[in-house]
Amino acid sequence: MRLDDDDTSGGSRTPALMSAGPAGEQIPPSPPASAPGTGRPEPESGAEPEATEQQAQFIDSLVDFTRRHKADQWSGTLSNFLETIVRAEPSRATRTSHQYVWDMLRSQGKEDENGVLRCALLSSELFGIDDPIARVVDYFKAAAAGSEVGRRLLLLLGPPSGGKSTLVILLKRGLEEYSYTDAGALYAVAGCPVHESPLHLIPHSLRADFRQTYGADIEGDVCPYCRVRVEKEFGGDFMRMPVERIFISEAGRVGVGTYAPHDPTTADIADLVGSVDLSKVAQFGDEGDPRAWSWSGSVYAASRGVLEMIEILKVKREFLYLLLTLTQEKNVKVSRFPLIHVDETIVAHTNLAEFRKFLQERENEALLDRMVVIQVPYTLDYRAEAKIYRKLISGAEPAFQQVHLDPHVLHTAAVFAILTRLHEGEEKGTDLSKRVRLQAGEAVDGMGRLDAERLRERFADEGLAGVSPRFVINALSAAIIKSNAHSLTTMDVLLALKDAIESDARIDPKEKRRWIDFLVIARKDFYNRWVKEDVHKALFVSFEQEAQGLLDKYVDEVEASLDNHKVRDPITSEERDPDERMLRAVEEKIHISDSGKHSFRQEVVRKAMGAYKRGEKFTLDSHAPLHDAIEQYLFEQRRNVLRLVSSTTRPEEETQQKISVVAKRLVEEYGYDEHSAKEALNYVTTLLAQE
Numbered sequence: 001m002r003l004d005d006d007d008t009s010g011g012s013r014t015p016a017l018m019s020a021g022p023a024g025e026q027i028p029p030s031p032p033a034s035a036p037g038t039g040r041p042e043p044e045s046g047a048e049p050e051a052t053e054q055q056a057q058f059i060d061s062l063v064d065f066t067r068r069h070k071a072d073q074w075s076g077t078l079s080n081f082l083e084t085i086v087r088a089e090p091s092r093a094t095r096t097s098h099q100y101v102w103d104m105l106r107s108q109g110k111e112d113e114n115g116v117l118r119c120a121l122l123s124s125e126l127f128g129i130d131d132p133i134a135r136v137v138d139y140f141k142a143a144a145a146g147s148e149v150g151r152r153l154l155l156l157l158g159p160p161s162g163g164k165s166t167l168v169i170l171l172k173r174g175l176e177e178y179s180y181t182d183a184g185a186l187y188a189v190a191g192c193p194v195h196e197s198p199l200h201l202i203p204h205s206l207r208a209d210f211r212q213t214y215g216a217d218i219e220g221d222v223c224p225y226c227r228v229r230v231e232k233e234f235g236g237d238f239m240r241m242p243v244e245r246i247f248i249s250e251a252g253r254v255g256v257g258t259y260a261p262h263d264p265t266t267a268d269i270a271d272l273v274g275s276v277d278l279s280k281v282a283q284f285g286d287e288g289d290p291r292a293w294s295w296s297g298s299v300y301a302a303s304r305g306v307l308e309m310i311e312i313l314k315v316k317r318e319f320l321y322l323l324l325t326l327t328q329e330k331n332v333k334v335s336r337f338p339l340i341h342v343d344e345t346i347v348a349h350t351n352l353a354e355f356r357k358f359l360q361e362r363e364n365e366a367l368l369d370r371m372v373v374i375q376v377p378y379t380l381d382y383r384a385e386a387k388i389y390r391k392l393i394s395g396a397e398p399a400f401q402q403v404h405l406d407p408h409v410l411h412t413a414a415v416f417a418i419l420t421r422l423h424e425g426e427e428k429g430t431d432l433s434k435r436v437r438l439q440a441g442e443a444v445d446g447m448g449r450l451d452a453e454r455l456r457e458r459f460a461d462e463g464l465a466g467v468s469p470r471f472v473i474n475a476l477s478a479a480i481i482k483s484n485a486h487s488l489t490t491m492d493v494l495l496a497l498k499d500a501i502e503s504d505a506r507i508d509p510k511e512k513r514r515w516i517d518f519l520v521i522a523r524k525d526f527y528n529r530w531v532k533e534d535v536h537k538a539l540f541v542s543f544e545q546e547a548q549g550l551l552d553k554y555v556d557e558v559e560a561s562l563d564n565h566k567v568r569d570p571i572t573s574e575e576r577d578p579d580e581r582m583l584r585a586v587e588e589k590i591h592i593s594d595s596g597k598h599s600f601r602q603e604v605v606r607k608a609m610g611a612y613k614r615g616e617k618f619t620l621d622s623h624a625p626l627h628d629a630i631e632q633y634l635f636e637q638r639r640n641v642l643r644l645v646s647s648t649t650r651p652e653e654e655t656q657q658k659i660s661v662v663a664k665r666l667v668e669e670y671g672y673d674e675h676s677a678k679e680a681l682n683y684v685t686t687l688l689a690q691e
């Protein structure tokens, strides 16, 4: 639970302390340091009773699962099926695979006021790639509405470990769950190798009648297997053919098929569409009998649902033609049978290298026309990237979870990863840092969301290269294993990343140097700010309270000075002049000049009055520049405590006491552990010494 509290605690943070730029530059809120130590397990207190309770809950959920999943078995004849199921809701019974997936997605999400579906199924596990997800959702929406795109194969294209497989897995799981619901009830001819729609049994000559009766169209023809059965078992009386409710299940090979090319040279098209089952030929006396056919191909398993094609461009061209025909015409041709109608959605994925190779061959261009290509790039939002790491860590081996990470480890590593994914263009160094912040939705130098969008348009193919989440996680694991430590700091992890870059033979030397520079940027422009802010805040018993107190005082004094009246001391009731020295001390922190102070103060008062009129409190969050000024003013006052940390002579007991109070606050309120708190204090002290 602690692992994904990013969003909730993020909002309560105040902007960072150190302003790198000129006065008035907006400093974005840094990521939540107050989030407790990432990757740290919950305290073990009272483990025993909790464990049994947990077991009981687990059993409950199993029981619930089986109850739900026993949901409404149904079986009967085609005649029963028409009378009850179809009559109740004809349009459900005639859904295509695309319509079925779309209905599933809709059941898992909400449409906003613009009719855009926010799909919880996908966005709860995939972070920072909302655009590609929206495009996939759109594909299904359009295909379900009968658009031409439904006749094209969906191809996800993206860099390694970019979430393509995960996206397809989520779709498949979603379908499995959906098929157990009432709305997702799906019916098939019992015993049919492609679990085809029972409505296929209705002869073409009667379909116009069906349409008139039920107001829905039937698409598709009965498969060769069932055709023979109707004749041989039921003497042609198709109304007696058995029908049953089916449940989508990858393991059961119903409605989900997966094909991964092992070795493209030996791959046999039979893996997709089956072959003659010699053991059955004797029984049925004829190789051409569909009952002697082995219907084990993934194309058949996937019928009614989704076929996932992994690394599709690695397969032989023969495969590709078969799949493209399947999506376009909804049928497959195997020797000895007439065309077999199969309705399924093919979702394929591939990486960029394969895709470029594919494009180099002229004849592939025509094939490309028959695909809808959706790029699935890496995210460029470092907060989303850090969420991916958290997810990967929480699913990792226990050794990983027992290591404490300081509160900026994942965000700093994520900033590095994003830097490697951005186009460098003309911008260098700090400009890149600004772009990282923009991409995370932070305000920079008066630039905002629009600028971020403009930049994204300019570099439409960003995020297709660079460091993958796996790379970062591997470097983290290596650091943990190597050091055998129970606490890793951001600096440890930056070093581990450096090692990983240097020892990776696949990265070319120029790239290596660039990436190592990015580690420096991540540290200087991000980590330093964040850790300084934590340490500074920990110098106060309640930083927020003291800052608000100072802000109130500042506003009072400003009002008095603007109106030229005296300030009354609340205790002695004596009157005195406004405290100009204090006002200037605050303002100088953000470089407000003597000539500019008047207009600055007027603006502050205007904002304070505005807040007052709206019945709101004027807080640090109401005024970004003042926020920085007040923070810096306060920190200046306590800086001497930090100087004590580095004093070389043996610190006095009283000094030591002061320092350990700060360290304790870092542990209790800012997500550090004892080790990383000590490191952070030393680190920030060195930073201050350099200023």
Ligand SMILES: Nc1ncnc2c1ncn2[C@@H]1O[C@H](COP(=O)(O)OP(=O)(O)OP(=O)(O)O)[C@@H](O)[C@H]1O
Pocket: 125, 126, 127, 128, 129, 158, 159, 160, 161, 162, 163, 164, 165, 166, 167, 350, 351, 379, 388, 391, 392, 469, 470
């Ligand atoms: N945007 C993301 N949000 C959440 N998790 C992600 C994201 N991108 C990658 N991951 C995680 O990283 C791991 C690798 O992703 P996945 O296997 O889906 O990538 P892929 O695109 O299929 O890669 P490959 O091309 O190597 O097959 C998974 O555990 C996945 O959950």
Ligand SMILES: [Mg+2]
Pocket: 164, 165, 166
């Ligand atoms: Mg994959």
Ligand SMILES: [Zn+2]
Pocket: 189, 192, 193, 194, 195, 196, 222, 223, 224, 225, 226, 227
């Ligand atoms: Zn059939």
